[in-house]
Amino acid sequence: MDDRTRLPINLPGSRIVPRRLTEAVGDLAFPGDCLICDSWIEDARAGLCLDCRDELFDAAGPACQRCALPVGPFADRASGCGDCSGRRYGFDAAVAIGPYEGPIRHLCLRLKSVRGAWLAPRLIDVLAEARAEELANAEARAVVPVPLHPWRRLRRRYNQSEALAQALAHRLGLPMVRALRRVRPTSALWRVGRVERHRQMQGVFQTNQKSLEAILGVPVLLVDDILTTGATCSAASRALKRAGVGPVMAVVIGRVEGKG
Ligand SMILES: [Zn+2]
Ligand SMILES: [Zn+2]
Incomplete structure (x- = not known):
């Protein structure tokens, strides 16, 4: 529930509406517009x-279990696709709703701003339904968000990966553990190529010793919004594994094609 609905509402010329009433109103369905095509829907929630x-x-068609790129319906999905075979990732498996294009791209862009934070549970609902089998196979015991550097977090007031991780943890009934810290800011990675991306990500993440105890030796889901070359999720996964956490499944909303 949105925090605002927990506060008493001050109606003009009225006394404060009791909280129980505002909570009941929160349970009612209000019509609204579809987030993607703006068509009218009966329940805006x-x-x-x-x-x-x-x-x-x-x-959310068939996808490579190693790098989450779409594959043909009869491909062997477990051992990697034509694109990722021979590549080394820090994570053991990856899952996305689907390719970063069309509605997925549109929703990921909106999720980047704090005003789009409420989209996170909707996207996670789609992911959890569309990729239920993959998520169950991971047998994860915790959900870990990919953190932003503290300066960036402060400037943006929000981390979309954490909003997604929180929603996924809630949906799966698992704890969300802030096990990672970003100790070095990185420049805009989309400008540079694959090798440079991986080089820039070295040493970017460290683990939070205090939060590690609960997840040592257990499988976890590492959550980010998109996966491009896999440099960020690989670096984050390696930091987790060095500390004794894993296996790690990277969980994202969109998989960017064409950059590997
Ligand atoms: Zn629509
Ligand atoms: Zn692959």
Whole structure:
């Protein structure tokens, strides 16, 4: 529930509305617009109209279990696809709703701003349904967000990966553990190539000793919004594994194609 609905509402010329009443109002369905196509929907909490929801589920086709890129329906998905075989990642498996294009790209861009934070649970609902089997196979015991550098976090007041991790933890009934710290800021990684990305990410993450105890030796889900070359999730996974946490499954909303 949105924090604002927990506060008493001051109606003009009235006394403060009791909290119980505002909570009851929060349970009612209000119509609204679909987040993607702006068509009218009966319950705005659903966020998406049925057509757009179908489109998102269609995007969640067969994917490589190692790097989350789409693959043909008969491909061997467990041992890596044509694109990732021979590549080394820090994580053991990866899962995305689907390719970073169309509605997935649109929603990821909106999620980047704090005003889009409420999208996180909607996207996680789609992910958890579309990728239920992969998530169950991970047998994870905790959810770990990819952190932002503290300066960036302060400037943006928000980390979309943490919003997603929180929603996923809630959905799966697992704890969210802030096990990682970003100790060095990085420049905009999309400007540089694969090798440079991996080089720049070295030593960027460290673990938070205090929060590690609960997750030592257990499988975890590492959550970010998108996966491009895998440099960020690899560096974060390596930091976790060095500290004795794992196996690690990278969980993202969109998988950027064409950059590996
Ligand atoms: Zn729609
Ligand atoms: Zn692959």
